[in-house]
Amino acid sequence: MRSRPPGAERAAEPAAEPAAEPVAERVARPAARGCHGDAAGDVPGDGRPVVALVGSPNVGKSSLFNAVTGARRTVGNWAGTSVEVGTGSWRTGDRELAVVDLPGAYSLDPLSPDERLTRDLLVRDTEAEASAGAGTGARTGTGAGHLDLVVVVVSAADLARTLYLAVQVLEHPLPVVLAVTMGDVATRRGIHLDAEALSEELGVPVVPVDPRRGRTGELASVVLQVLDAGQPPRPAPVPGPSPEAPCGDADLAAADRRFTRIAAAVGAATHRSGGSRTGWSDRVDQVATHPVAGPVVFLAVMWVVFQLTTRVAAPVQGFLDGLVSGPVSSGARWVFGALGLGGGAVEGLVVDGLVAGVGMVLTFVPLMTIMFSLLAVLEDSGYLARAAVVTDRLMRAVGLPGKAFLPLIVGFGCNVPAVSATRVLPDARQRLLTVLLVPFTSCSARLTVYVLVASTFFGRHAGDVVFGMYVLSIVMVILTGLLLRSTLLRRLGTEDLVLDLPRYQLPLPRLLVAVTWTRLSAFLRTAGGIIVASVVVIWALSTVQVGGDRSEPVRNSAYGTIAAAASPLFAPAGFGDWHATGALMVGFVAKEAVVASWAQTYATSEPADLRRPGGLGDSLRADFERSSGGHVVPAVLAFLVFLLGYTPCVATLAAQRREIGTRWTLVGIGLQFVLAWTLAVAVFQIGRLIT
Amino acid sequence: MTLASAPCNVPLILGRAALPAPRRLRLAELGLRPGATVTVLRRTAGGGRIVGIGDARVAIGQGVLTAVPATPVQ
Numbered sequence: 006m007r008s009r010p011p012g013a014e015r016a017a018e019p020a021a022e023p024a025a026e027p028v029a030e031r032v033a034r035p036a037a038r039g040c041h042g043d044a045a046g047d048v049p050g051d052g053r054p055v056v057a058l059v060g061s062p063n064v065g066k067s068s069l070f071n072a073v074t075g076a077r078r079t080v081g082n083w084a085g086t087s088v089e090v091g092t093g094s095w096r097t098g099d100r101e102l103a104v105v106d107l108p109g110a111y112s113l114d115p116l117s118p119d120e121r122l123t124r125d126l127l128v129r130d131t132e133a134e135a136s137a138g139a140g141t142g143a144r145t146g147t148g149a150g151h152l153d154l155v156v157v158v159v160s161a162a163d164l165a166r167t168l169y170l171a172v173q174v175l176e177h178p179l180p181v182v183l184a185v186t187m188g189d190v191a192t193r194r195g196i197h198l199d200a201e202a203l204s205e206e207l208g209v210p211v212v213p214v215d216p217r218r219g220r221t222g223e224l225a226s227v228v229l230q231v232l233d234a235g236q237p238p239r240p241a242p243v244p245g246p247s248p249e250a251p252c253g254d255a256d257l258a259a260a261d262r263r264f265t266r267i268a269a270a271v272g273a274a275t276h277r278s279g280g281s282r283t284g285w286s287d288r289v290d291q292v293a294t295h296p297v298a299g300p301v302v303f304l305a306v307m308w309v310v311f312q313l314t315t316r317v318a319a320p321v322q323g324f325l326d327g328l329v330s331g332p333v334s335s336g337a338r339w340v341f342g343a344l345g346l347g348g349g350a351v352e353g354l355v356v357d358g359l360v361a362g363v364g365m366v367l368t369f370v371p372l373m374t375i376m377f378s379l380l381a382v383l384e385d386s387g388y389l390a391r392a393a394v395v396t397d398r399l400m401r402a403v404g405l406p407g408k409a410f411l412p413l414i415v416g417f418g419c420n421v422p423a424v425s426a427t428r429v430l431p432d433a434r435q436r437l438l439t440v441l442l443v444p445f446t447s448c449s450a451r452l453t454v455y456v457l458v459a460s461t462f463f464g465r466h467a468g469d470v471v472f473g474m475y476v477l478s479i480v481m482v483i484l485t486g487l488l489l490r491s492t493l494l495r496r497l498g499t500e501d502l503v504l505d506l507p508r509y510q511l512p513l514p515r516l517l518v519a520v521t522w523t524r525l526s527a528f529l530r531t532a533g534g535i536i537v538a539s540v541v542v543i544w545a546l547s548t549v550q551v552g553g554d555r556s557e558p559v560r561n562s563a564y565g566t567i568a569a570a571a572s573p574l575f576a577p578a579g580f581g582d583w584h585a586t587g588a589l590m591v592g593f594v595a596k597e598a599v600v601a602s603w604a605q606t607y608a609t610s611e612p613a614d615l616r617r618p619g620g621l622g623d624s625l626r627a628d629f630e631r632s633s634g635g636h637v638v639p640a641v642l643a644f645l646v647f648l649l650g651y652t653p654c655v656a657t658l659a660a661q662r663r664e665i666g667t668r669w670t671l672v673g674i675g676l677q678f679v680l681a682w683t684l685a686v687a688v689f690q691i692g693r694l695i696t
Numbered sequence: 697m698t699l700a701s702a703p704c705n706v707p708l709i710l711g712r713a714a715l716p717a718p719r720r721l722r723l724a725e726l727g728l729r730p731g732a733t734v735t736v737l738r739r740t741a742g743g744g745r746i747v748g749i750g751d752a753r754v755a756i757g758q759g760v761l762t763a764v765p766a767t768p769v770q
Contacts, residue, residue: 111722111725111726112721112722112725114718114721114722114725116718116719116722162751163751163752165727165750166725166726166727166752169725194751256717256721257717257720257721257724260721260724260725260729261729264724264729287737287753290737290738290746290753291738294738294740294741294746294755295738295740295741296739296740296741296742297741299740299741300741390755393755394740394741394742394744394746394755395740395741395742396742397742397744397755397757398741398742398743398744398757399742407742501756501757501758501759501760502742502744502755502756502757502760503719503722503723503726503754503755503756503757503760504754504755504756505726505752505753505754506746506753506754506755508753
């Protein structure tokens with residue numbers, strides 16, 4: 006049911022459009038610049054009424070967004086999931102509304118960039134409007150680009166806390182409807198809500214909903230009624246300082262008055278009949294957050310995530326890779342042959358460029374699907390918040406909250422889903438730092454090169470060398486984090502942990518599928534094109550002959566020529582050879598292809614067992630001997646260090662660009678290259694002195 | 697006594713936190729405001745505590761715990 010019909014009077018439209026930038030345009034901007042690309046679509050300034058959804062973290066706001074729009078915005082049972090602005094269309098009857106899903110916020114007093122965005126979109130817009138003459142009271146109509154109505158989502162199970170934001174929003178001149186979620190949870194705890202009484206207390210319609218199960222009750226009809234008929238003026242707001250003023254005692258006094266009002270409203274609208282939260286959620290927490298058992302559980306969960314994202318996906322990836330490079334490529338070549346175009350540049354472009362590029366994108370699909378599904382399970386179940394508690398102190402050393410541990414762990418499997426997994430972080434700057442650190446985690450693709458090189462040069466100590474690379478990877482993450490915090494990201498917050506823990510719940514398969522599909526399709530849309538284009542470019546470079554001896558087609562291709570031209574750059578690190586440089590160039594596209602590249606440039610076969618490199622090993626030994634002036638061991642170690650630290654693969658770059666934009670991605674590329682080169686040179690030069 | 701030194705499973709009344717105003721405000725928004733009754737439920741890995749405020753659970757780090765005075769409910 007819903008309560009309190011909206012006022013019949015329709016307030017006058019503003020005399021003039023306010024000077025403030027239209028909300029829709031501001032909301033659309035992040036998607037336009039390529040960040041956070043899974044937004045469900047821009048809010049078009051096409052005259053549709055704009056409805057904003059706001060609410061505290063964990064109240065089911067994003068679930069409600071999905072339920073009303075079908076846009077499948079990211080959903081998660083964890084503080085700060087809605088770290089982006091999602092948009093979508095809400096069709097109800099013959100009407101269509103534009104819906105904006107604002108980042109979760111406890112209040113309009115922001116402590117993070119995401120909360121600030123919510124505050125700005127709500128408060129500045131309405132204040133500009135008020136100053137333009139609209140005044141307090143209803144504002145209706147189809148003012149494109151402005152918020153026409155705000156749906157504040159609160160939890161019946163935690164009404165007192167989640168009403169704070171609602172009460173603050175009510176102090177601003179926008180029509181408001183209150184959507185109350187988690188009625189079932191409240192009932193189990195013995196809390197009974199009288200929506201009519203709550204509506205009377207607050208002066209706005211109150212509509213119970215259950216968005217996790219797709220039930221939105223009378224929300225649509227109430228929203229339309231308020232949009233059409235307007236809303237009567239509300240009581241005068243709680244006096245307080247300007248939102249722009251520094252937070253101080255006046256804010257706290259205003260907050261106290263709001264808490265008093267909330268207590269009265271909750272007292273009038275709810276009653277308890279026994280029941281308590283203490284139950285299986287608390288019992289699980291006794292283990293999951295235990296000082297000793299908690300980290301053990303966490304490591305076990307991370308181990309499962311790591312194994313599933315790498316080992317389970319591997320055979321499927323291998324199958325897809327074999328399918329594309331085998332039957333699909335053969336079929337395409339047959340078609341070109343039948344058309345009389347066999348062996349030409351067009352066939353090469355299509356088969357070795359486009360088909361190979363699409364094949365590489367496809368091989369990421371199982372990996373990303375598993376990763377996103379597991380992430381959704383951890384989020385929706387509520388465990389991710391506990392993992393954040395367990396790892397908080399460790400991660401705080403580099404200025405990150407505990408929840409940043411997850412993407413970094415995943416990075417040891419594959420950097421691409423790890424970059425996407427940074428979305429679990431609510432703070433934009435923490436996300437930025439984590440995205441920049443992820444490429445330093447040594448992904449499984451780099452492992453193939455470690456094994457080959459270490460087996461070739463270090464014999465029975467190969468395992469120690471590979472283990473050392475993983476230790477170095479962790480050291481690089483920590484040191485780079487400290488470096489960035491003291492330079493580019495000095496303003497990164499270091500506040501102590503204060504984290505709301507949602508109760509555990511069983512993830513709903515429908516939501517998991519929706520979240521996984523949203524994230525996967527967004528990845529394919531934004532990263533797929535870049536990966537395919539890069540593969541095509543590398544193919545083209547290796548095809549174009551730049552004169553010289555035709556008996557060495559790879560060396561005399563544009564690829565070989567560029568590699569040879571760039572190789573002196575690595576001479577101070579002891580591996581200034583075009584084969585090694587070319588392999589690193591290929592590694593920019595995919596680290597998995599480094600070994601194959603060596604096999605191709607040395608005109609030998611790729612070893613079936615990387616621990617027995619055979620002829621390829623002999624060629625590598627000869628070249629490293631030559632390029633290092635006899636200091637082979639330090640040169641090989643320098644090469645491995647550079648391989649670990651330099652620019653990640655193009656798929657990771659595409660994912661990075663999607664999350665942090667082009668500028669910061671370029672900063673990351675430069676930073677990694679400089680760090681990797683400096684370390685490699687240091688390793689070789691110091692090693693040369695020792696050996 | 698502060699939340700850091702308070703015993704577990706004992707109802708406590710909170711005092712005014714010795715924190716910057718924005719942090720105090722955030723604590724208040726989460727239900728941790730002067731006069732509120734809370735219970736420290738358990739220690740966590742890393743030296744923090746999980747605090748119960750009614751049905752809600754909030755994980756709090758060591759730095760904040762030591763800044764929030766608390767007295768047992770008589």
